[in-house]
Amino acid sequence: MWPPLHLAETEDATGRNVQLLSLLRWLAVGGQLATILTVHFVIGIHLPLAPMLGALAALVALNMIVLAWPHVGAVHQFAMLLIDVACLTIQLYLSGGVSNPFVTLYLLQVVVAAVLLPAWSSWALVALTSALVAWLAWAAPPFALPIEWASRLSTPYIAGSWFNLTLAASLLVLFVTRMVRNLSQHDARLAALRQRAAEEEHIVRMGLLASGAAHELGTPLSSIAVMLGDWRHDAEISSHPALRADLEDMMAEVARCKDILSQILLASGEVRGHAPVRTSLRTFLSGIVDVWREKSGIEASYDHLPPTDPRIVADKALAQTITNLFDNAAEAGASSIALVAALDGDRLVLSVRDDGRGFAPDILDGIGKPYVSTKSRRGAGLGLFLATNVLRTLGGSLTARNRTAGGGEVMLVLPLEAVSIAEEL
Structure with missing residues (x-):
């Protein structure tokens, strides 16, 4: 049996991200606790210990919840970041507001959201943290410091700092989300190459x-x-x-x-015969349909849409692929099948349309993969898998869909030059 792709890898990655956030939160709790105790008891600057330690207790409780419930979605991770931002805001409000140098820690939450969460959550945190910095500049109570340490920030400096923080957060989200998207696309391409191999x-x-x-x-x-x-x-x-x-x-x-x-x-992969026959596109395709119709007794037709009839090589593998698709349509209960040929620039587009039962959703999801169905359903066995690989060998592709009028349609797209004969001068 062909090994299926393990969808659990995504859940494992999410769990590891949640654990990483939990570790980061433990570091934040330890760093804030050490700073609060040092400032209050060593330096001698009075801090409101009860509410500040209460905010740290909330972070500890959040980590305990994460330990009991490690697998959460993006919305829950965003909610956890909101709690982190709220606790940081409480600490800053009680210790000087925007004059506290740790106000730049807001950027950490923004970067984390940009790396791990959808773009909307990153921009939401940019707007939220920008608003919170502005609110702290206006609402945070004065913080009493020793005379030798006391200073007063001017309004233009505070406004410039707010603008700088907002701009930095926006640029971080813009570039980090793009880099994450590029990495995701790269990983998807590697996964596709591994699957193809x-x-x-x-x-x-x-x-x-x-x-x-x-x-x-x-x-x-x-x-x-x-x-x-x-x-x-x-x-x-x-x-x-x-x-x-x-x-x-x-x-x-x-x-x-x-x-x-x-x-x-x-x-099994021997695409061309030993003695290829030169013919025309219309003759080649109509001949396939005529032979199959006489053998099966089911109504089958061929529609030639291109304005010309190019000369081609009678590719046996392509002929067998079309025949297999006709057989699949008959197994799906089709009473009428049509092969339609069209040209899209330098590409040949072949559509096999029928009025049968169509494709089951799991068949459409597994187009091009082996063993995605049983013999009693359309696309059974290796039919579409082999057809996909024949088209891939010719430099083309295969897609399938259910028609709105009923039945199914399989579309074969391949370069015309893969089967055409160069015009002789």
Whole structure:
């Protein structure tokens, strides 16, 4: 079974972030406690110990809650940062307001939000901390200091400090959120590359298995075909119509087995045949539809939208991919299937549309991945997985959707040059 992606990694990352915030909060509690006790008992500057220690007790209680409830969402983390900001505001209000040099600690909360939380929470903290600094400049009571330490900040200095803090917070959020977004996109690209490498490794294993099966089965089938051909010219068998009919059936079944082996090799990654046939786009695609319609007895049509009919190579893997998509549509209960070809610049767009049951949500979510469904549902087994890899080999892509009128649609997009023939001068 193909190993699924572990969605629990995101929850683990969130838990680690919450633990990191908890550690940062313990450091803040220890630093503030040491500063308060040093200023009050060592330096001799009187501080309102009860409310200041009460704010620290609130931070300790918050960390205790985090220990009991480590897995929280972004909204809860934002609420925790609001509590941190509120406790810091209480400490600053009781110890000088904007004249307290620790007022710049507001920036720490802003940076934490920019790194760990959505952008809206970062900008909300910028607005909140800016308003709180302005409020502290206006509402914080005077703080009594010894004469040799006392100073008075001018109004222009306070206004400039407020503007500087707001500007610094805004720039931090602007650039930190962009860097975090760039890192997230980089991680997503790496994850996609790892997933693609794993899928291609799976294809390689399938190709090795198919090659081994072709090697083991091809020789005895060829021997049987030769013997049947010799028996066909035997006079005794030719004189018995029943034996001759059985012989023809046996030769047909052997030919069918050899064709199945060829299709297995194509599906496992052998994209081009040994003797590619030159044809036109309309002839190639309409021929696929005609053969499938005669074999299945289900209504199937081909619509050629391009104004021209470019010359192409009859790619067997692409033909098998389209046939598999038609088979999938029939298994989904489709009574009418259409193949539509269009050109989008230098890209060839092929749409397989049907009026069947459409795709289940889990199938749409797992398009291009193996073993995402059972045989009783559309997209069963490896059909769409192999189709996706054939398109990827040709430099294209595959998407699927449910049509509003009912049924499903699979869209194949590939560079026209991947199958076209250069015009000869």
